[in-house]
Amino acid sequence: GAGVSQSPSNKVTEKGKDVELRCDPISGHTALYWYRQRLGQGLEFLIYFQGNSAPDKSGLPSDRFSAERTGESVSTLTIQRTQQEDSAVYLCASSLGGFSSNEQFFGPGTRLTVL
Amino acid sequence: AQKVTQAQTEISVVEKEDVTLDCVYETRDTTYYLFWYKQPPSGELVFLIRRNSFDEQNEISGRYSWNFQKSTSSFNFTITASQVVDSAVYFCALSEYDKLIFGTGTRLQVFP
Numbered sequence: 001g002a003g004v005s006q007s008p009s010n011k012v013t014e015k016g017k018d019v020e021l022r023c024d025p026i027s028g029h030t031a032l033y034w035y036r037q038r039l040g041q042g043l044e045f046l047i048y049f050q051g052n053s054a055p056d057k058s059g060l061p062s063d064r065f066s067a068e069r070t071g072e073s074v075s076t077l078t079i080q081r082t083q084q085e086d087s088a089v090y091l092c093a094s095s096l097g098g099f100s101s102n103e104q105f106f107g108p109g110t111r112l113t114v115l
Numbered sequence: 116a117q118k119v120t121q122a123q124t125e126i127s128v129v130e131k132e133d134v135t136l137d138c139v140y141e142t143r144d145t146t147y148y149l150f151w152y153k154q155p156p157s158g159e160l161v162f163l164i165r166r167n168s169f170d171e172q173n174e175i176s177g178r179y180s181w182n183f184q185k186s187t188s189s190f191n192f193t194i195t196a197s198q199v200v201d202s203a204v205y206f207c208a209l210s211e212y213d214k215l216i217f218g219t220g221t222r223l224q225v226f227p
Contacts (some may be wrong), residue, residue, distance in 0.1 A: 010138045031213075033214060035213075035217075036199070039196075041219055041220075042119075042121075042206060042217040042218055042219040042220050043206070043208075043215075043217040044217075045214040045215070045216070048213050048214055049162070055213065056213050056214065059214075089158065093160075101165070101167070101210055102164060103150075103162050104215065105162070106152075106159060106160035107159070108157070108158055108159045109158055109159070
């Protein structure tokens with residue numbers, strides 16, 4: 001079956017512009033996660049969705065970052081007024097349930113470069 | 116606070132050597148889960164194993180084995196007879212209710 005997909009795979013933008021990153025989870029997965037991976041670093045948690053609600057947004061680094069999810073499907077991560085420090089790979093993952101004991105399946109990521 | 120430490124930033128070995136990747140974690144939870152993920156050059160994370168805190172049995176899967184020791188808060192990963200295809204970044208992660216806390220990863224390079 002289809003895995004987690006993300007688009008675009010690469011995004012180059014200018015400082016100050018807004019960007020939208022998309023994630024399509026595995027069908028039937030109720031939980032969806034966004035992580036950020038800076039060059040040479042581990043993954044930083046950004047936000048978690050259970051269905052279309054976000055009970056944990058604790059990892060969003062600033063109010064320039066927001067995310068939404070439609071039902072138990074597509075999610076969009078939006079970064080407003082991008083800064084060079086936002087350059088990273090943004091990874092999306094989904095799982096069957098909302099508990100971190102469940103295996104998370106990761107997408108290929110979106111590489112964001114802010115010039 | 117939850118924390119995962121992978122002290123080895125990069126390891127290089129020659130094919131067929133055994134290699135152990137270290138993972139040390141900190142948590143106040145009594146029930147938790149530990150994971151290992153592999154990130155090959157393609158970038159997509161691949162799940163390798165999940166272990167819950169009540170199961171300290173070591174696990175072996177082919178050339179891979181894991182040693183979980185609660186007494187030292189460690190969950191180490193050994194690859195026996197390494198192969199070039201094992202070259203990747205390996206991440207250890209700890210569950211924290213609704214998310215995973217990742218270590219900074221260990222880059223393994225296996226040379227022919």
